[in-house]
């Protein structure tokens with residue numbers, strides 16, 4: 001709420017109430033023969049409107065002073081975001097800044113395994129076979145690998161949105177399966193909580209692999225002696241092939257699809273020459289601008305399995321001109337999305353849940369505007385008593401965009417850049 005409104009509104013309510021009290025006490029009270037308590041009661045009854053309005057104003061004012069929804073839980077940690085601004089003097093920060101340093105983390109070599117589905121080499125090998133198995137699609141034309149092309153497209157498909165059976169166009173962009181095993185939530189909207197749960201989705205999805213029923217998938221694989229053998233080896237018993245085990249084997253395979261071989265990880269592990277100057281500048285900006293408020297931890301997402309805290313954010317969180325341009329709203333409103341991992345992000349365009357953006361530079365501008373309010377508009381923090389009200393809201397510069405993109409490129413796996421799989425550690429030796 002505007003401060004001016006408060007300055008006018010509050011005195012108006014007080015004056016109104018005072019004149020009412022005066023009227024009741026001097027005229028109505030004596031006329032009706034009321035004593036002191038009675039007069040105040042009558043004042044209260046007549047003044048209900050003023051009191052209610054006063055309370056409403058107080059509540060509105062309190063809410064208005066709360067920081068923006070998306071940033072509120074992060075406010076404490078957001079100190080990092082203001083350090084750069086403070087140090088280069090771009091805004092005056094009256095409060096002493098508690099020194100909080102963002103801790104950069106390298107990607108683990110292996111994804112943690114759930115107790116219910118421990119990996120073993122036979123299971124991983126079976127999972128790999130199933131990942132490439134077109135019999136798992138209704139008409140036998142598609143496998144997981146059709147959309148998640150591990151080497152040519154870094155685990156995605158290079159399309160804006162996925163192409164399922166019968167050339168049906170799905171509504172969402174295909175995310176990479178590389179490092180998906182390190183996410184606590186899967187899918188753009190985070191609706192699956194594990195790889196096991198996730199794998200069933202595309203097989204049965206009529207727009208993707210279009211398998212009519214789980215039983216049909218089981219029936220097709222049971223027909224083959226080699227699958228009966230592979231399942232027995234992987235699960236160590238002769239139980240019949242089940243849909244659940246199909247998903248388990250695929251998940252065990254996906255847990256081996258990890259890419260810690262990046263310039264960034266080498267840098268964090270101590271090779272100080274691993275990053276180019278532009279990438280280093282980008283890394284500093286990534287922290288100081290506040291990208292780390294959401295893209296944190298080794299997976300560059302708060303939805304990461306390691307160190308993740310709050311997987312979801314409203315996107316776009318701030319009104320931005322980009323929302324129309326790239327059709328970012330769902331039914332006219334911002335959606336709630338999982339914070340995307342930025343691992344190999346430079347290799348997995350087009351970007352965002354609807355695949356509407358085909359330049360990484362543009363995604364970075366959109367993020368700065370939509371998620372950090374760097375849109376040139378001062379709509380978010382009108383209240384000039386608060387530190388955040390003084391933050392720089394101007395759009396980030398072309399140089400900053402270039403440096404950020406250079407840094408994001410440092411998250412690309414060396415071996416994926418060569419279109420290969422990293423050799424060590426060997427897949428499925430866990």
Ligand code: HEC
Pocket residue numbers: 131142143144145146147148162163164165170172173174175176177180183185186187188189195198199202203207208209250254
């Ligand atoms: C027709 C293309 C297509 C096929 C075939 C396909 N996927 Fe996907 N995959 C997608 C799309 C699109 C999404 C995102 C869907 C969403 O978020 O709603 C996705 C999401 C995923 C994710 C989540 C990644 C993340 O970061 O959240 C994993 C893991 C995955 N698929 C694995 C598989 C497996 C395993 C198979 C085979 C059983 C498979 N996919 C088959 C298109 C496909």
Ligand code: HEC
Pocket residue numbers: 070188286289290291292293294295312313314315317337338339340341342345348350351352353354363364367368371372404
């Ligand atoms: C308030 C949280 C938040 C902040 C701050 C934020 N992001 Fe994001 N970012 C997200 C969410 C949520 C998504 C997923 C959007 C979607 O579903 O389309 C995302 C997606 C992305 C993507 C696209 C990933 C893909 O695979 O398509 C990139 C690149 C990215 N962010 C970079 C950045 C950079 C660089 C910054 C800092 C300038 C930043 N983000 C700041 C929440 C945030």
